[in-house]
Amino acid sequence: MALLRRSETVIAGILLLAMVLIGTINPAFWQLDNLFSLMRSNVIIGIMAMGVLLVLISGGIDVSFPAFAVAAMYLTIKGMLALGYNGVVLPLLAATLMGLAFGAVNGFFVYKFRMIPLIVTLGTSAMVRGFLLGVVGTSMININKMPTALIDFGRTDVVSVTKADGTTYGLTAMVLIYLGLALAMHLVLRYTMIGRSAYALGGDPEAARRAGFDLRKTIFFIYCVAGALAGFAGLLHSGMIWLANPRDFVGLELDVIAAVVLGGASIFGGRGSVLGTMLGVFMLVMVKNSLIIMRVDTTWQLVVVGLIVIAATALSAWRDRRRAA
Amino acid sequence: MKAQMNIRSLVNRDNNIVQLLVMTVLIFAVMTALSPDKFLRYYNFESITYIFPELGLLSIAMMIAMLTGGIDLSVVGVANLSGILAGVLFHKMAGAAGIADTGLLTVLLGGVIALGTGLVAGTVNGLLITRLGITPILATLGTGQVFTGLAIVLTGGPAIVGFPTAWAFLGNGKILGLATPFVLFAVIAALIAFVLSRTALGINLMLIGTNPKAALFAGLKRERMVLYSYMLTGVLASVAGIILSGRTNAAKSDYGTSYLLQAVLIAVLGGTNPAGGRGTVLGITIAVAALMLLSSGFQILRFSNHLIDFIWGAFLLLVIAINAYKNRTR
Numbered sequence: 001m002a003l004l005r006r007s008e009t010v011i012a013g014i015l016l017l018a019m020v021l022i023g024t025i026n027p028a029f030w031q032l033d034n035l036f037s038l039m040r041s042n043v044i045i046g047i048m049a050m051g052v053l054l055v056l057i058s059g060g061i062d063v064s065f066p067a068f069a070v071a072a073m074y075l076t077i078k079g080m081l082a083l084g085y086n087g088v089v090l091p092l093l094a095a096t097l098m099g100l101a102f103g104a105v106n107g108f109f110v111y112k113f114r115m116i117p118l119i120v121t122l123g124t125s126a127m128v129r130g131f132l133l134g135v136v137g138t139s140m141i142n143i144n145k146m147p148t149a150l151i152d153f154g155r156t157d158v159v160s161v162t163k164a165d166g167t168t169y170g171l172t173a174m175v176l177i178y179l180g181l182a183l184a185m186h187l188v189l190r191y192t193m194i195g196r197s198a199y200a201l202g203g204d205p206e207a208a209r210r211a212g213f214d215l216r217k218t219i220f221f222i223y224c225v226a227g228a229l230a231g232f233a234g235l236l237h238s239g240m241i242w243l244a245n246p247r248d249f250v251g252l253e254l255d256v257i258a259a260v261v262l263g264g265a266s267i268f269g270g271r272g273s274v275l276g277t278m279l280g281v282f283m284l285v286m287v288k289n290s291l292i293i294m295r296v297d298t299t300w301q302l303v304v305v306g307l308i309v310i311a312a313t314a315l316s317a318w319r320d321r322r323r324a325a
Numbered sequence: 326m327k328a329q330m331n332i333r334s335l336v337n338r339d340n341n342i343v344q345l346l347v348m349t350v351l352i353f354a355v356m357t358a359l360s361p362d363k364f365l366r367y368y369n370f371e372s373i374t375y376i377f378p379e380l381g382l383l384s385i386a387m388m389i390a391m392l393t394g395g396i397d398l399s400v401v402g403v404a405n406l407s408g409i410l411a412g413v414l415f416h417k418m419a420g421a422a423g424i425a426d427t428g429l430l431t432v433l434l435g436g437v438i439a440l441g442t443g444l445v446a447g448t449v450n451g452l453l454i455t456r457l458g459i460t461p462i463l464a465t466l467g468t469g470q471v472f473t474g475l476a477i478v479l480t481g482g483p484a485i486v487g488f489p490t491a492w493a494f495l496g497n498g499k500i501l502g503l504a505t506p507f508v509l510f511a512v513i514a515a516l517i518a519f520v521l522s523r524t525a526l527g528i529n530l531m532l533i534g535t536n537p538k539a540a541l542f543a544g545l546k547r548e549r550m551v552l553y554s555y556m557l558t559g560v561l562a563s564v565a566g567i568i569l570s571g572r573t574n575a576a577k578s579d580y581g582t583s584y585l586l587q588a589v590l591i592a593v594l595g596g597t598n599p600a601g602g603r604g605t606v607l608g609i610t611i612a613v614a615a616l617m618l619l620s621s622g623f624q625i626l627r628f629s630n631h632l633i634d635f636i637w638g639a640f641l642l643l644v645i646a647i648n649a650y651k652n653r654t655r
Contacts, residue, residue: 061462109642113649116599118396118462119589123641126586130635138631254470257463267460299481302474309467310453317458 007264007319011279018283022290029293032161033169038282038289043174043240045256046281047233050185051226052260053277057189058222059202059269060117061257064106064125065099066249068227069234071128072098074136076235077244080147088153092235099231100224102128107223111216132246141244154239174240181229186274194221202269258305259284262312266320284308341596341608349615356622363625373617374503375496375572378510379404379565381613383584384591385517386561388609391592392521392530393551394537394601395461399450399469400562401585405578406472407442407563408570411435411492412485432491439563446472447559451552476578484577488570496571506568513564517557518606530554534601583634590641591616593648 023029048065055062072095080091102124109120143151157170189195197218200208209215238244263280265272287308291301356364363369383400390397418431446468453464498505521527529550533540541547570576595612597604616637623633 109645113645115645115649116396119593119599119641120645122586122589123638123645126583126634126638127642128638130631130633130638132631134629134631134633134635254466257466261463267463297478299477300474302470302477304474306467306470306472306474309463309470310459313459313463313467314453314457317460321458 008273008276008279011262011264011276011283015279015283015286018286022286022294026290026293029290033163034289034293036169036171038286039175040172040240041285041289042278042281043172043178044233044237045252045259045285046178046278047181047229047236048252048256049259049263049277049281050181050274051229052256053263053265053272053274054185054189054198054222055117055226056257056260056265056267057202057269057272058198058218059205060110060222062106062117062121062223062226063253063257064102064121064128065226065230065256066252067125067128067132068099068102069230069237069252070246070249071102071132071234072096072231073234073238073248074132074141074244074246077141077147077150077238078136080150081141081145086147086149088149088239091147091150092232095231095235096228097231099234100228102231103224103227104220106227107220110223111219136246138246140246143242146238146242146244150235150239151242154236154242172240174236177236182274182278189274194218198222199270202266202271204270254309255284255288255305258309258312261316262308264316267313267316268320271320280312342605342611345595345608345611345615349611349618352615352618352622356618356625359622360625364622369621369625371504373621374507377613377617378504378506379569379572379581380584380587380591380617381510381610382513382561382565382568383581383588384595384609384613385514385606386558386565387588387592388595388597388604388606389517389521389530389554389561390461390465390558391534391597391599392601392604393534393554394599395454395551395555396465396589396599397450397555397558397562398462398465398585399446399472400558400565400588401581402469402472402476403443403446403559403562404566404569404584405576405580406446406476406479407439407566408576408580409476409479409485409578410442411439411567412488412570412576413479414438415489415492416485416487429491432489435489435492436567439567440560443559443561443563443566444556445559446562447556448552450559451555454555455548455551473578480576480578482578484575484580486575488574488576492567493571493574496568496573506572509564509568513561514606514610517561520557521604521606526550526553531602534598534603536602583630583637586634586637586641587616590637590644593641594644 019029028034048069051065052062075098076091076095079094080086105124106117106121109115110117154174156173158173158176160168160170162168189198194217197208197213200211200213201215201218205215234249237248259281260272260277261267261280262283263272263278264276287304288301291304292298383404386400387397414435415431450465450468453459453468454461494505495509496506500508521530529545532543533545533547533550537547569580573580591609591612592604593599595604595608597608620633623636
């Protein structure tokens with residue numbers, strides 16, 4: 001009974017229902033290559049969603065992570081080309097650290113000046129994107145210039161299947177990275193003091209402070225982790241699509257926020273889980289992909305995502321107010 | 326003696342206004358010093374009076390949403406959708422004479438549709454926030470996406486080009502030698518200033534923003550007032566959309582995307598407290614003027630648009646820091 005009342009169960013139920021519905025409309029949905037490509041589309045949004053989940057749990061919001069992701073990605077690859085370096089681990093580390101540094105700026109402004117996170121992140125987002133496009137450059141780095149090690153890394157598969165006509169398709173190994181990061185985030189949120197302090201901050205900042213949590217540490221941790229995850233995901237993304245585009249990720253913040261809210265995180269802070277978020281990410285990616293399978297015009301995508309955000313937030317608000325009453 | 330007192334009280338009460346004025350003069354002086362021959366031309370200031378009103382109206386809209394501690398991230402979407410819906414109507418109604426010569430009645434109908442779009446959009450926002458209890462950030466983030474999405478669905482992507490002459494007059498024309506949009510802005514700004522400072526709605530909004538709980542206990546109709554404020558915000562956004570489509574003679578789903586950041590920046594710079602309770606039309610107007618001077622100066626100095634975006638972002642963070650510093654010393 002307790003299991004039934006958890007929001008993850010409800011989300012999983014809705015997800016299954018939606019899958020059956022889409023599968024009935026177009027059986028191509030259940031083909032293995034479609035499922036593999038669905039999971040592949042989960043990776044980048046999912047990793048970013050882990051950061052946004054943390055921010056939402058703490059009662060904040062972050063719209064700057066797409067800008068951080070694209071800046072970390074483009075700067076790292078530019079640096080690799082300039083140095084003639086070809087590798088995977090160091091660049092990923094560099095991108096992560098860059099994201100972390102950007103995130104620290106968010107944390108600084110949110111903590112030090114007690115400013116609404118939305119306005120702070122709007123500002124940092126514009127700064128980072130403006131700097132990237134205005135100073136660093138606007139030209140795409142194509143596959144012929146991309147570092148080969150990153151491409152090879154990005155095309156690694158866990159399993160690969162050969163179709164009857166000789167073409168092969170596989171499940172990208174990046175899914176494992178996503179799962180690993182999600183597990184780590186789950187453990188941090190559940191079992192570490194810093195994770196619990198994020199919940200406490202989102203539940204009631206004043207109470208959290210009086211209970212002895214060091215809110216400065218918590219806020220910096222939250223925004224640094226969100227930035228670091230975004231930086232990491234940014235570089236991983238360019239490895240997966242074999243391209244570094246400094247105009248990438250525009251408008252992605254809404255997709256990710258939608259996914260996290262869809263996954264049961266409270267819009268008022270204090271509630272949210274990794275499992276729910278993963279389900280939310282899957283649902284969002286599936287709906288967006290299935291619009292194409294169901295032959296809905298792609299121009300409707302924005303409307304659908306917007307409606308999902310409204311519906312999910314309305315549900316979250318209704319649930320949390322009922323709980324409070 | 327008495328006059329002196331008045332000036333002093335004015336300075337004290339509107340400390341922020343004085344600072345804004347000083348900043349504007351400073352920007353003006355610096356830009357003049359940097360490129361006197363180009364910056365000081367009449368043409369430069371005239372073109373500012375045409376671009377100024379769109380951003381000014383969006384910023385006032387943002388300020389009104391912030392009065393109750395909210396925010397409206399859908400203003401740009403509403404503005405574009407209003408312009409596009411009117412454009413679609415004109416293209417449907419265009420007779421053999423062509424769009425430019427559309428009758429005045431049709432143009433009026435287009436205006437009603439555009440303003441109606443803003444009113445409906447604002448009502449939707451207001452109801453989501455007051456009735457369903459969604460936080461303003463997420464509610465307007467979602468609806469903004471829906472409005473922009475509808476704009477894409479209606480146009481299929483490309484811009485709707487070609488508006489009636491009478492419509493273009495609103496964005497391009499002149500009344501008594503002044504830019505029509507500027508005159509429109511002045512009238513609307515005065516009206517909003519009156520509503521905010523002299524009517525029950527405005528005073529209620531200030532009180533609700535200052536202390537929501539006290540306002541509730543004092544028996545203010547919080548939900549209704551907040552709903553009205555978002556309706557007003559939506560209508561202002563649609564007026565901005567009318568002026569934008571009239572000025573450019575086109576409407577597109579992704580026009581003015583950088584206006585969102587600028588509107589937030591101007592609202593905060595103009596002395597609005599994003600947590601609610603404080604904000605004036607005068608502050609916003611001076612802040613818009615300051616930013617417009619700055620922006621035209623940068624354009625004369627050949628800064629790229631991306632770089633200007635960078636500067637806006639940096640400016641916003643700077644203003645946040647300064648405001649926090651000022652509040653601490655008080």
